[in-house]
Amino acid sequence: MKIAHIIPTFNEKDNIRAMLDELYEISKQYPKWENICIVVDDLSPDGTPDIVRKYPHDKLKVHLLSKKKEGLGRALILGYDFAIRKVKADIVVPNDADFQWDPRDFPKLVRKIEEGFDVAVASRHIKGGRVSGWNWFRKLNHDISNTLLAWVVAGVHEVKDHAGNFKAIRVKGILERVPLAKMKNAGFSFQLHILYELSKTGAKFTEVPVLFRERRYGQSKIGFNRYYLRDIVEYIKSSIAIRLERSNRFFKYGLVGIIGLVIQTIVSKLLISANLMPPLAVSVGAECAIISNFLMNNFWTFKTHVISGVSEMFTKFIQFNAASIGAVIIQGGFVWAGTFIFGKSAWFPSMLFAIIFLVIPYSYFVYNRFIWKTHHS
Numbered sequence: 001m002k003i004a005h006i007i008p009t010f011n012e013k014d015n016i017r018a019m020l021d022e023l024y025e026i027s028k029q030y031p032k033w034e035n036i037c038i039v040v041d042d043l044s045p046d047g048t049p050d051i052v053r054k055y056p057h058d059k060l061k062v063h064l065l066s067k068k069k070e071g072l073g074r075a076l077i078l079g080y081d082f083a084i085r086k087v088k089a090d091i092v093v094p095n096d097a098d099f100q101w102d103p104r105d106f107p108k109l110v111r112k113i114e115e116g117f118d119v120a121v122a123s124r125h126i127k128g129g130r131v132s133g134w135n136w137f138r139k140l141n142h143d144i145s146n147t148l149l150a151w152v153v154a155g156v157h158e159v160k161d162h163a164g165n166f167k168a169i170r171v172k173g174i175l176e177r178v179p180l181a182k183m184k185n186a187g188f189s190f191q192l193h194i195l196y197e198l199s200k201t202g203a204k205f206t207e208v209p210v211l212f213r214e215r216r217y218g219q220s221k222i223g224f225n226r227y228y229l230r231d232i233v234e235y236i237k238s239s240i241a242i243r244l245e246r247s248n249r250f251f252k253y254g255l256v257g258i259i260g261l262v263i264q265t266i267v268s269k270l271l272i273s274a275n276l277m278p279p280l281a282v283s284v285g286a287e288c289a290i291i292s293n294f295l296m297n298n299f300w301t302f303k304t305h306v307i308s309g310v311s312e313m314f315t316k317f318i319q320f321n322a323a324s325i326g327a328v329i330i331q332g333g334f335v336w337a338g339t340f341i342f343g344k345s346a347w348f349p350s351m352l353f354a355i356i357f358l359v360i361p362y363s364y365f366v367y368n369r370f371i372w373k374t375h376h377s
């Protein structure tokens with residue numbers, strides 16, 4: 001198991017050596033894991049890159065990526081990409097250099113991946129997790145980005161702590177499918193964006209409670225400077241973009257449903273004119289709608305995690321049908337009752353009623369949760 005620790009640094013001369021030493025000490029306790037460290041530095045003027053360069057390679061394998069000052073987001077994108085393509089890591093574990101997240105917690109995160117989760121996030125917001133030493137400004141800052149923007153505006157509900165760097169992510173089938181090259185975050189909005197992108201791969205999330213402390217040495221980057229304001233604006237924009245992408249998906253999903261309904265109505269009507277019993281005609285029509293919905297949702301609504309390959313597609317189609325069988329039965333039943341009470345011409349309102357109030361909510365839940373989301377479980 002190859003684990004790539006990704007540490008972004010800007011002016012961390014007093015922390016970075018101790019951080020690498022600590023990772024080395026921990027890795028000695030887990031000989032079955034190959035620990036590799038990637039430090040992404042934005043040409044820190046305080047000498048951080050020299051300290052990393054001089055780190056003895058016989059202790060811990062360390063890669064230094066140096067680039068101009070661009071911000072935390074760009075540094076992490078570069079680090080993740082390097083971990084996947086160059087290091088060929090199985091798991092990536094990003095962390096800060098300043099010991100706010102205790103590196104000794106990383107085995108807990110990695111173990112969650114070994115247990116079958118795809119993303120394990122160090123969390124301050126679940127039972128047992130905690131923050132020590134935040135002043136009102138830091139707390140306000142966090143509450144706005146984490147609760148108001150990430151949870152409410154963006155609607156990312158896979159985890160409760162969206163803002164931290166410390167997590168473990170499975171590469172195979174999950175992180176490798178995230179389009180890192182398309183991610184343009186300069187600042188800390190990356191943390192929310194990556195969670196959202198991971199959610200689209202169908203990843204299974206979990207949170208591990210940890211203590212978040214004050215930074216050990218060096219200066220905070222939070223405060224009113226031009227990077228901070230730029231990053232806040234970016235965070236707001238990114239939260240709104242995520243929300244829009246999700247509503248766009250909901251809109252497409254709705255349109256697919258309407259087309260399905262038209263198909264179903266035409267098929268049912270034709271079969272009823274050919275003297276088939278209405279409940280049966282509607283059930284056959286429903287099956288036609290199911291096929292049309294499956295194809296259109298696969299290639300359009302959910303195309304970011306489109307199902308590819310004939311056998312996978314066939315399996316999913318069977319699953320999809322199994323999941324939709326409830327919908328077919330509900331409609332048949334409603335149309336039977338409707339036509340029994342009000343006569344044959346009541347087949348259409350009965351069908352519509354069943355679709356709107358029962359089938360649509362039920363199917364959205366099933367499609368999202370089971371069909372386009374089960375790449376890895």
Ligand SMILES: Nc1nc2c(ncn2[C@@H]2O[C@H](COP(=O)(O)OP(=O)(O)OP(=O)(O)O)[C@@H](O)[C@H]2O)c(=O)[nH]1
Pocket residue numbers: 007008009010011012040041042069070071072075095096097098100215219220221222
């Ligand atoms: N490469 C790079 N790393 C950065 C940049 N900004 C922050 N970092 C690093 O990212 C990690 C987290 O940044 P911090 O400044 O600790 O942010 P924070 O934890 O929210 O704030 P503090 O509570 O003040 O520590 C640290 O290891 C920083 O050195 C940047 O622009 N480029």
Ligand SMILES: [Mg+2]
Pocket residue numbers: 096098100215
């Ligand atoms: Mg910090």
